[in-house]
Amino acid sequence: MTPDLPIAELFAQQRPLRSLEFFPPKDDAGVETLRATAGALRRMNPDFVSVTYGAGGSTRERTAQVSEILRGEFGFTVMPHLTCVGHSRADLSEIADRIHTGGFRNIMTLRGDPPKGEATFTPYKDGLRYASDLVALLKSRHADFCLGVGGYPEKHPEAPSAEADLANLKRKVDAGASFVTTQLFFDNAVYYRFVERCRSAGITVPIVPGIMPVLSLKQIQRFTAMCGTALPQKLITRLEVAAENTEVVETIGIDWALTQIRDLLAQGAPGYHIYIMNRAKGALTLAAGLAA
Ligand SMILES: Cc1cc2nc3c(=O)[nH]c(=O)nc-3n(C[C@H](O)[C@H](O)[C@H](O)COP(=O)(O)OP(=O)(O)OC[C@H]3O[C@@H](n4cnc5c(N)ncnc54)[C@H](O)[C@@H]3O)c2cc1C
Numbered sequence: 001m002t003p004d005l006p007i008a009e010l011f012a013q014q015r016p017l018r019s020l021e022f023f024p025p026k027d028d029a030g031v032e033t034l035r036a037t038a039g040a041l042r043r044m045n046p047d048f049v050s051v052t053y054g055a056g057g058s059t060r061e062r063t064a065q066v067s068e069i070l071r072g073e074f075g076f077t078v079m080p081h082l083t084c085v086g087h088s089r090a091d092l093s094e095i096a097d098r099i100h101t102g103g104f105r106n107i108m109t110l111r112g113d114p115p116k117g118e119a120t121f122t123p124y125k126d127g128l129r130y131a132s133d134l135v136a137l138l139k140s141r142h143a144d145f146c147l148g149v150g151g152y153p154e155k156h157p158e159a160p161s162a163e164a165d166l167a168n169l170k171r172k173v174d175a176g177a178s179f180v181t182t183q184l185f186f187d188n189a190v191y192y193r194f195v196e197r198c199r200s201a202g203i204t205v206p207i208v209p210g211i212m213p214v215l216s217l218k219q220i221q222r223f224t225a226m227c228g229t230a231l232p233q234k235l236i237t238r239l240e241v242a243a244e245n246t247e248v249v250e251t252i253g254i255d256w257a258l259t260q261i262r263d264l265l266a267q268g269a270p271g272y273h274i275y276i277m278n279r280a281k282g283a284l285t286l287a288a289g290l291a292a
Pocket of ligand 1: 083
């Protein structure tokens with residue numbers, strides 16, 4: 001199979017790219033459901049899709065399995081994620097070689113969150129401490145890897161300051177990352193300020209906004225508390241009015257995301273990355289809304 005095109009080459013075409021994020025299911029039944037979701041999303045023709053990397057255990061094998069399915073069966077350009085958690089340098093080098101041999105050329109390169117039950121990140125024995133270290137390792141292993149990294153418009157929760165966090169992002173790009181995908185956010189002004197600060201700091205690569213259509217108030221309150229993203233009061237109020245009516249909540253979530261994406265594209269964002277939570281409906285409704 002021909003190796004994937006580096007995503008950086010797609011960005012160079014100067015058109016907004018549309019990407020979708022999957023997570024690896026826990027079991028075989030989940031893989032079948034994901035196949036159905038991927039089949040439905042093929043119509044949307046995303047420029048690329050990504051597959052997250054679990055904190056440990058069997059879902060990690062599933063990242064490789066699902067990446068192969070999405071590439072081989074559905075013809076998507078796939079960007080597997082990889083984290084430093086629980087891996088030595090030797091493990092990471094071996095995984096990098098396997099990914100490369102599989103024809104994948106794009107990797108979302110991350111440090112990873114501490115495993116469940118652990119409050120702080122501890123590098124694995126002979127492992128890496130920061131995503132910038134992993135960027136350097138992957139690039140030294142295969143210079144033709146095209147690497148994305150995470151960016152935090154509202155600051156990474158562990159960073160002592162927004163400035164320190166920005167300096168870290170610069171380190172990741174200087175180490176060889178080709179683009180940044182942001183943590184989810186709900187207020188576009190936050191993204192625009194972040195991009196401005198990145199440009200002033202000399203970060204010139206594309207900064208792709210990460211958008212999550214809300215599916216449930218409780219779930220989004222949990223996510224945003226974990227990752228330090230602010231939930232606008234206006235959105236909370238709307239979701240509270242919808243109470244627990246799933247359909248109404250989803251409609252509100254999609255409507256909010258659609259408004260965000262329309263504005264982002266009008267302001268020249270390099271595309272948008274949707275955290276789809278392995279569901280086709282939201283992404284398809286967004287695609288339909290944006291086609292009009
Ligand atoms: C687009 C995206 C996709 C994600 N996908 C996954 C996934 O698939 N699996 C998963 O487990 N998690 C995922 N995450 C979550 C991510 O792993 C966490 O946010 C994690 O806590 C930080 O990862 P990072 O790669 O940003 O780390 P880093 O860039 O290494 O930063 C981690 C912290 O260290 C600080 N730091 C970095 N370098 C230095 C330095 N030299 N000196 C001092 N401080 C420093 C940073 O400011 C930050 O506070 C994703 C996040 C994003 C935005």
